[in-house]
Amino acid sequence: MLLKILVLTIFLTIGGFASEYAVIMNAHSKIEKLSAKQIKSIFLMKKHFMDGVKLIPLNSAASLQIRDSFEKNILHKNRDKLNKYWIKKHFQGIQPPVVQASVKAIKLFVKNVDGAIGYIPIKLLDSDLKVLYEF
């Protein structure tokens, strides 16, 4: 019995830490991997180029759970702090990433536009996409 509980606990723990989402570009992209720090720079509009390609970051709609997870795990900023950040950037003439209504829309455009980078649930991955980071 004790062994069963131990196995179940380990299983749940591993399951609990498994990645749910992936940062993606299209399969033709020369970029193979990105660090969380690089992704953060891209989505805070500090990094605009990589391997000679102009990057187009795509955000999911603010109401989606995936957006909360991305902001918490990659950007390390809560919504208040991000709001303050983008208001200051607005004064500097910098706009936040383009917002897409659904993760399916993000997937479609990442597939078809070089340089587009977004994040979707892992279960939506297919062979036209390249995973750069999981969270």
Add this chain to the structure above:
Amino acid sequence: MRYFFIFILFFTTYLFADKYELGHGYKVNSALNMGAYFSLDYANGESIDRLRLDDVAVLAYGSLPSNFSYLAEFEAAPFYVKDYKNETSQTNTTLHKERMYLNYSYSDMFNFRLGKFITPIGYWNLEPINVLRDTSSNPLYSEDMFPKFTTGMDTYGYLDEDEQIEYHLFAQFTDDIDKDYINIQNDLFIGISLDYEVSDEIDMGSSVGYYETYEKKEISLAEANAKYDNYPLLLQTEWAYTNIQNNILHVNEYQVGGYLQGMYSINPKNALVSRYEYFKDRQKDVMSENHIGIIGYSYRPMYAVSFKGEYQFNSDSYLDKAIISFSVLF
């Protein structure tokens, strides 16, 4: 095909984008974003009794093809002033060119800005409008030690892969585009500025520069700044020294100035602010030295709307005053 999808991308963006939010501007399309701001303040003390509608401004910016972008900002300041002490009022509706520039991005390391832009020195100067600041008043350091704007070229970017070290190399070899609308009139300004984001909480930077004023002064500047931002505490400090060669009086003069400001957020909307300022000005055989202490309160129902109140204690008590302000960024 690529252009078709880019078209669809921006079309769906238009359809489904987050609705307009105050403080984030109005996005017509990627080539045109518009914004505006204003501030209203009232100052009262033995030396002043004044209501002022200040910084009435509009701005537009956007991306252009081939990695170009632009920004234009026009401002009327002060738009309206009512001086209760002298019983006068003044309205100024002339729109001045606050910023006007074209950017070209070659890479993350090399970007080029041409036109009139905010001089990239320190923190305060880069956030010069009331609504973005945590106090209604500006430290003397930010008003009297270097030109707030530069008309010329700025080469800027990040020196490292992680975008933590940012540099600016800027130069001006002409008059300001709007030479009646700058704190220090000058026709030459060169400078280097570095900023190092040590972590999400800690940032530091330094600048050196040289400029020549209409008053035949040659001024060398050295500046350093640091910030600690870990909610609920924000500490910020900037200090500068100028060495002034006065070519009319043939004397050497100098200024030393800076401030240390702390803000404690009670919650995301309410904060207590305190600042100590020092400014020493040795010009024309006159030495002036100011110590200024400020305590204040900031209330933001949302970040783009700011209500602030403060009381200033000056080393010359005649200058003590209370200031309240209301400002909005659209």
